[in-house]
Amino acid sequence: xxxxxxxxxxxxxxxxxxxxxxxxxxxxxxxxxxxxxxxxxxxxxxxxxxxxxxxxxxxxxxxxxxxxxxxxxxxxxxxxxxxxxxxxxxxxxxxxxxxxxxxxxxxxxxxx
Amino acid sequence: xxxxxxxxxxxxxxxxxxxxxxxxxxxxxxxxxxxxxxxxxxxxxxxxxxxxxxxxxxxxxxxxxxxxxxxxxxxxxxxxxxxxxxxxxxxxxxxxxxxxxxxxxxxxxxxxxxx
Numbered sequence: 001x002x003x004x005x006x007x008x009x010x011x012x013x014x015x016x017x018x019x020x021x022x023x024x025x026x027x028x029x030x031x032x033x034x035x036x037x038x039x040x041x042x043x044x045x046x047x048x049x050x051x052x053x054x055x056x057x058x059x060x061x062x063x064x065x066x067x068x069x070x071x072x073x074x075x076x077x078x079x080x081x082x083x084x085x086x087x088x089x090x091x092x093x094x095x096x097x098x099x100x101x102x103x104x105x106x107x108x109x110x111x112x
Numbered sequence: 113x114x115x116x117x118x119x120x121x122x123x124x125x126x127x128x129x130x131x132x133x134x135x136x137x138x139x140x141x142x143x144x145x146x147x148x149x150x151x152x153x154x155x156x157x158x159x160x161x162x163x164x165x166x167x168x169x170x171x172x173x174x175x176x177x178x179x180x181x182x183x184x185x186x187x188x189x190x191x192x193x194x195x196x197x198x199x200x201x202x203x204x205x206x207x208x209x210x211x212x213x214x215x216x217x218x219x220x221x222x223x224x225x226x227x
Binding site for chain 2: 004006033040041042043045048058090092098100101102103104105106
Protein backbone atom coordinates (compact mmCIF):
# COMPACT_ATOMS: atom_id res chain seq x y z
CA UNK A 1 0.00 0.00 0.00
CA UNK A 2 1.21 3.49 -0.78
CA UNK A 3 1.70 5.89 2.04
CA UNK A 4 3.97 8.06 4.14
CA UNK A 5 6.24 6.54 6.78
CA UNK A 6 7.63 8.65 9.60
CA UNK A 7 10.23 7.34 12.00
CA UNK A 8 10.82 7.07 14.84
CA UNK A 9 7.40 7.39 16.49
CA UNK A 10 9.00 8.78 19.67
CA UNK A 11 12.31 10.63 19.93
CA UNK A 12 14.21 12.17 22.80
CA UNK A 13 16.76 14.95 22.47
CA UNK A 14 19.48 15.92 24.88
CA UNK A 15 20.55 19.52 25.34
CA UNK A 16 22.83 20.70 22.54
CA UNK A 17 22.07 17.73 20.33
CA UNK A 18 20.81 17.67 16.77
CA UNK A 19 18.23 15.02 15.89
CA UNK A 20 16.87 13.94 12.52
CA UNK A 21 13.31 12.87 11.81
CA UNK A 22 12.75 10.60 8.85
CA UNK A 23 9.94 10.91 6.28
CA UNK A 24 9.59 8.54 3.33
CA UNK A 25 6.75 8.36 0.79
CA UNK A 26 5.98 5.87 -1.97
CA UNK A 27 3.09 7.83 -3.47
CA UNK A 28 5.24 9.32 -6.25
CA UNK A 29 4.31 12.78 -4.97
CA UNK A 30 6.37 15.79 -6.04
CA UNK A 31 5.70 18.00 -3.03
CA UNK A 32 6.56 17.26 0.61
CA UNK A 33 5.98 19.25 3.80
CA UNK A 34 6.93 19.36 7.47
CA UNK A 35 4.55 20.70 10.12
CA UNK A 36 4.83 21.23 13.82
CA UNK A 37 1.83 20.70 16.11
CA UNK A 38 1.72 21.95 19.70
CA UNK A 39 -0.98 20.84 22.17
CA UNK A 40 -4.35 22.41 21.43
CA UNK A 41 -3.03 24.25 18.41
CA UNK A 42 -3.21 23.92 14.67
CA UNK A 43 -0.37 22.95 12.39
CA UNK A 44 2.42 25.35 11.54
CA UNK A 45 4.53 24.90 8.41
CA UNK A 46 8.27 24.46 8.97
CA UNK A 47 9.64 23.70 5.51
CA UNK A 48 8.29 22.45 2.20
CA UNK A 49 9.71 21.14 -1.05
CA UNK A 50 7.98 21.15 -4.42
CA UNK A 51 10.72 19.31 -6.29
CA UNK A 52 13.92 17.37 -5.67
CA UNK A 53 16.93 19.49 -4.65
CA UNK A 54 14.73 22.49 -3.85
CA UNK A 55 12.96 23.56 -0.65
CA UNK A 56 11.54 26.71 0.92
CA UNK A 57 11.13 27.99 4.46
CA UNK A 58 7.70 27.94 5.98
CA UNK A 59 6.44 30.08 8.84
CA UNK A 60 8.66 28.70 11.61
CA UNK A 61 11.90 27.51 9.94
CA UNK A 62 14.35 28.88 12.53
CA UNK A 63 16.23 26.08 14.30
CA UNK A 64 15.33 23.49 11.66
CA UNK A 65 16.97 22.23 8.45
CA UNK A 66 15.92 19.89 5.65
CA UNK A 67 17.24 18.20 2.53
CA UNK A 68 15.52 16.78 -0.54
CA UNK A 69 18.05 14.62 -2.36
CA UNK A 70 15.49 12.02 -3.43
CA UNK A 71 11.86 12.34 -4.44
CA UNK A 72 10.81 9.80 -1.81
CA UNK A 73 12.62 11.30 1.16
CA UNK A 74 12.42 14.59 3.07
CA UNK A 75 14.29 14.36 6.41
CA UNK A 76 13.98 17.12 9.02
CA UNK A 77 16.82 17.99 11.39
CA UNK A 78 15.96 19.72 14.64
CA UNK A 79 19.12 21.59 15.56
CA UNK A 80 20.37 22.71 18.97
CA UNK A 81 19.36 26.24 17.94
CA UNK A 82 15.69 25.25 18.33
CA UNK A 83 15.17 26.09 21.99
CA UNK A 84 11.68 24.69 22.34
CA UNK A 85 11.62 21.55 20.21
CA UNK A 86 9.07 19.54 22.22
CA UNK A 87 6.15 18.99 19.82
CA UNK A 88 4.44 16.54 17.49
CA UNK A 89 5.99 16.66 14.00
CA UNK A 90 3.97 15.73 10.94
CA UNK A 91 5.22 15.07 7.43
CA UNK A 92 2.93 15.31 4.42
CA UNK A 93 3.09 14.95 0.64
CA UNK A 94 0.94 15.87 -2.33
CA UNK A 95 0.87 15.98 -6.12
CA UNK A 96 0.87 19.78 -5.84
CA UNK A 97 -1.69 22.21 -7.22
CA UNK A 98 -5.08 21.86 -5.54
CA UNK A 99 -4.50 18.21 -4.64
CA UNK A 100 -4.92 17.34 -0.95
CA UNK A 101 -1.99 16.51 1.27
CA UNK A 102 -1.50 13.05 2.73
CA UNK A 103 0.00 12.79 6.20
CA UNK A 104 2.22 10.37 8.05
CA UNK A 105 1.49 9.25 11.62
CA UNK A 106 3.90 11.74 13.15
CA UNK A 107 6.96 11.78 15.42
CA UNK A 108 6.68 12.98 19.01
CA UNK A 109 9.87 14.75 20.10
CA UNK A 110 10.65 15.38 23.76
CA UNK A 111 13.58 16.83 25.68
CA UNK A 112 15.53 14.70 28.16
CA UNK B 113 -2.34 36.69 4.19
CA UNK B 114 -4.62 33.66 4.11
CA UNK B 115 -6.28 32.59 7.35
CA UNK B 116 -8.81 30.07 8.64
CA UNK B 117 -10.99 30.53 11.71
CA UNK B 118 -12.78 27.59 13.34
CA UNK B 119 -15.36 27.57 16.07
CA UNK B 120 -13.79 27.15 19.44
CA UNK B 121 -13.97 23.82 21.18
CA UNK B 122 -14.13 21.51 22.80
CA UNK B 123 -17.50 20.30 21.56
CA UNK B 124 -19.27 17.55 23.49
CA UNK B 125 -22.33 15.79 22.06
CA UNK B 126 -24.43 12.75 22.79
CA UNK B 127 -24.53 9.91 20.27
CA UNK B 128 -26.97 10.57 17.37
CA UNK B 129 -26.88 14.33 17.91
CA UNK B 130 -26.49 16.78 15.00
CA UNK B 131 -23.01 18.24 14.51
CA UNK B 132 -21.97 21.61 13.12
CA UNK B 133 -18.40 22.90 13.27
CA UNK B 134 -18.08 26.39 11.83
CA UNK B 135 -15.21 27.40 9.56
CA UNK B 136 -14.65 30.74 7.85
CA UNK B 137 -11.70 31.80 5.77
CA UNK B 138 -9.85 34.78 4.36
CA UNK B 139 -7.96 34.38 1.09
CA UNK B 140 -6.97 36.67 -1.73
CA UNK B 141 -7.13 33.99 -4.41
CA UNK B 142 -9.52 31.15 -5.20
CA UNK B 143 -8.74 28.51 -2.61
CA UNK B 144 -9.61 24.88 -2.37
CA UNK B 145 -11.07 23.98 1.02
CA UNK B 146 -10.54 20.85 3.10
CA UNK B 147 -11.61 19.20 6.32
CA UNK B 148 -9.09 16.90 7.98
CA UNK B 149 -9.63 14.65 11.01
CA UNK B 150 -7.02 13.63 13.57
CA UNK B 151 -7.53 10.69 15.92
CA UNK B 152 -5.45 10.55 19.13
CA UNK B 153 -1.75 9.97 18.51
CA UNK B 154 -2.14 9.85 14.75
CA UNK B 155 -1.55 12.05 11.73
CA UNK B 156 -4.26 13.87 9.82
CA UNK B 157 -6.64 12.13 7.43
CA UNK B 158 -8.47 13.93 4.64
CA UNK B 159 -12.19 13.88 5.41
CA UNK B 160 -13.59 15.87 2.49
CA UNK B 161 -12.76 18.67 0.07
CA UNK B 162 -14.31 21.25 -2.26
CA UNK B 163 -12.47 23.06 -5.01
CA UNK B 164 -14.89 25.77 -6.17
CA UNK B 165 -17.85 27.82 -5.01
CA UNK B 166 -21.07 25.87 -4.29
CA UNK B 167 -19.25 22.52 -4.36
CA UNK B 168 -20.36 20.13 -1.63
CA UNK B 169 -17.80 17.73 -0.23
CA UNK B 170 -19.07 14.61 1.53
CA UNK B 171 -17.64 11.50 3.15
CA UNK B 172 -18.69 9.07 5.91
CA UNK B 173 -21.88 11.05 6.58
CA UNK B 174 -20.05 14.37 6.92
CA UNK B 175 -20.81 17.24 4.54
CA UNK B 176 -19.52 20.76 3.90
CA UNK B 177 -20.51 23.30 1.24
CA UNK B 178 -18.11 25.88 -0.18
CA UNK B 179 -19.92 29.23 0.31
CA UNK B 180 -18.01 32.01 -1.43
CA UNK B 181 -20.51 34.72 -0.49
CA UNK B 182 -20.03 34.05 3.23
CA UNK B 183 -16.43 32.71 2.92
CA UNK B 184 -17.48 29.66 4.90
CA UNK B 185 -17.08 25.88 4.82
CA UNK B 186 -19.01 24.56 7.82
CA UNK B 187 -18.79 20.85 8.63
CA UNK B 188 -22.04 18.99 9.39
CA UNK B 189 -23.17 15.49 10.26
CA UNK B 190 -26.73 14.47 10.93
CA UNK B 191 -26.06 11.80 13.55
CA UNK B 192 -22.68 11.49 15.26
CA UNK B 193 -21.23 8.30 16.68
CA UNK B 194 -18.75 7.69 19.51
CA UNK B 195 -16.18 6.76 16.86
CA UNK B 196 -16.37 10.33 15.46
CA UNK B 197 -14.58 11.63 18.55
CA UNK B 198 -11.46 13.34 17.21
CA UNK B 199 -9.97 16.74 16.37
CA UNK B 200 -11.27 18.34 13.16
CA UNK B 201 -9.22 20.83 11.14
CA UNK B 202 -10.43 23.16 8.44
CA UNK B 203 -7.78 24.14 5.87
CA UNK B 204 -7.37 26.03 2.63
CA UNK B 205 -4.95 25.79 -0.26
CA UNK B 206 -4.35 28.46 -2.86
CA UNK B 207 -2.21 26.97 -5.60
CA UNK B 208 -2.00 30.29 -7.41
CA UNK B 209 0.40 31.49 -4.77
CA UNK B 210 4.09 31.35 -5.51
CA UNK B 211 4.35 28.99 -2.55
CA UNK B 212 2.38 26.37 -4.40
CA UNK B 213 -0.02 24.08 -2.62
CA UNK B 214 0.84 24.85 1.00
CA UNK B 215 -2.09 24.54 3.39
CA UNK B 216 -3.27 27.09 5.93
CA UNK B 217 -4.96 25.38 8.90
CA UNK B 218 -7.45 26.47 11.49
CA UNK B 219 -6.65 25.72 15.12
CA UNK B 220 -8.74 22.57 15.24
CA UNK B 221 -11.94 21.66 17.09
CA UNK B 222 -11.95 18.79 19.59
CA UNK B 223 -15.15 16.73 19.33
CA UNK B 224 -16.15 14.25 22.02
CA UNK B 225 -19.22 12.06 21.50
CA UNK B 226 -20.64 10.33 24.57
CA UNK B 227 -22.69 7.11 24.39
